[in-house]
Amino acid sequence: MKGLVSLFIGLFGTFAFSWLGLTLIPNFQIGHLDPQADEEGTDIYPMPQSGMAERGRRVYVANGCFYCHSEQLRPDYIASDLDRKRDLDPHPKWGERRSAPRDYIFARPALLGKTRMGPDLANIGKAAPAEEESSAPATSGSPAASPAQAPSASLAPSAAAASPTPSASASPVAETEPGEPRPYSAAWHHRHLYSPRDVNRDSDMPAYRFLYEKRPVAGEHFADALQLTGSDAPAPGWEIVPSYDANCLVAYLMSLDQSHPLKEVKSGAPAPAAGGSPTASPAAAKGTK
């Protein structure tokens, strides 16, 4: 009987040790981070996402995007993530700094990703062309509209004002440019989701056509209708329109941006951090305080 008691204590103890060590202690260490702010309490980062972007995260999760796209950048002394340019538009790069725990404090679930069958998306919102980038926060209409977002929104008052629909982010390009949407703009994302191989012939991404609606043109073309060419273009008199979920998904993608500097992480510095020793990785450890 004594053997049995010690067996149970052992079974219990080993697992409790692991539970404590790998989840509870880390939770104590980095489980209660606050957003970072400067001395005046402005320039707060990160901010909670808007309702549309949050719903877009659900769409992203529901369709398993995170199985192929990571949302994390490794430090430069480990991997070439920070040197990597995007295939369609070399500027900006994947990111200027590694990801840190603080980047994800409002992310639920945090979609770090385990496999990259597609490029990293940690900064895909940042990769949008300039006017897109500014209109993306404006679409959010978040009640928590921040001091940080306010200036950027005011840079593009026309874009925001001209688009009362929730899918405003698609409209500036639709209005100004009848040709190809610029890479990583909202219109481009829609087209890419609808027809990945129309955008990039070698792409391995499945098409998400079920997020789009094909309908007859009623009067004028809908402003958000996809600009498609070739075999994917709908028959004359028809148009392809994003569903609300598709708009949310794109709003989520446009909201992904880790470009804001963090105190605990070196930004865009070519010098190797902390003697280049991976075990001495400074960034996360400093995130505690």
Next chain:
Amino acid sequence: MDATEIPLKEPAVSVAAGDTEQVERALIDASTRVPVLMFYASAIAWLLIGTVLAGFVSFKLHAPDMFSNISFLTWGRVRPAHMNVMVYGWASMAGMGTAIWMMARLCRTTLRHPLLLVAGAWFWNIGVLLGVGGILAGDSTGYQWLEFPPYAAIVLFVAYVLIISWAVLMFRFRRGEQIYITQWYLLGAFLWFPWLYAAAQLMLFVVPVQGVLQSAVGWWYANNLLFLWFGAIGLGTAYYMIPKVIGRPVYSYHLATIGFWTYALFSSWTGMQRLVDGPFPAWMITASIAATILTIIPVATVGLNHHMTMQGYFPVMRYSPTLRFTVFGAMSYTAFSLVGVLISLRSVARYVNFTQASIAYSHMGLYAFFTMVMFGSMYYIVPRLVEREWRYATLIKLHFWASAYGIGLMTLMLLAGGYVQGGSMNDASLPFLESTQSVLPYLRGRSLSGLLLAASHFVFAFHFGLMLLGLGRTSTVPTFLNPVEAEGSEGHI
């Protein structure tokens, strides 16, 4: 824990067992018949469903335009559906079936109230069905290995409590003071799984932890499920089947004790190595890498123990289906652990992180090791439940070779593909698409291996169906893979 305090009882292996013992075993087998067959039949049904889903997943990776109009067949939904069907439908149910039977035999007690266990199996099936339906409908939670929406998780948990209380009850009514090695592993698995599952659900959904810690909890859960649930049942089964089939006690119970406790201690600390170089305190990842390296100790002791037990009896693998599958699984456990150590080292991980190599690792653990051991145990247990012998040795051989070559090819393809993919991913001067393109030939090879595995599963399911229908052979001699030569080996089988 003092090794000598746990008295070791070898499984009742005596070749010329006494009459009472024979009758007793027959009674125990009869009491477990309905629930264990129920678990097995459900598991095999899920295995076939999971195989079909795996076909979608594998082919869609290199033919992405298949079914792109249908939301519930999009790759990102079918993949978690496949994963969860295999983990909770196939592997868990097969494992529980085998565990219940072994527990009854080792406790030398008949199973009381088997119908409640059957109810548990039904609940479990409903839970998996709800979960898979939820994933396909777009309700995935977004945590790998825990994609089942909470409503399915609750059903699973209730089912589990039903199932496991009967196993514990059985242990309570055991006869004899001795606890065999297999029982340590099974008791461990029975205790760890609900704790693990509840802890993960609690920390992700009830009182969710912040940000990146969700990923940490998720991978802590996934790795512990692999090691402490599947690994423990798999190793426990190997400790039962190998001595049982060759009729020889385990080589050393000191080694077994060391192997068990180092396993419990070190493998439970792995998991964070999968998040290598991610946004985490470095110590978490380093601790898991160190723990992964330390798992070499249990791997070596368990491997050595099995090897020494088998010493001189390897030719029996020529005849016994159980032994052949089990030894393949036990050897794969060693390979799986060594690959795990290799890809967790930071210098290697920088190349293979974010590639198909991690999928190779999961398949080695869940298939090459665990599933093969489960197949082996089914070949042993099912004839004792239906009182018929397997009908066709040819089908067993086909099953074995198709699975063995299938999983071997799959592992090779995914590991090599992962290495190639990682190489081009880490060269920032190449376009990113180059890394995806470079792995595609390997993914086609993986699809080929999937066809082999699918063939093996359908063959096995057909054979199992024959047994269920009572179409097995009526014979006192088990079905051997090859005709037993006149002299020598027969007594050991």
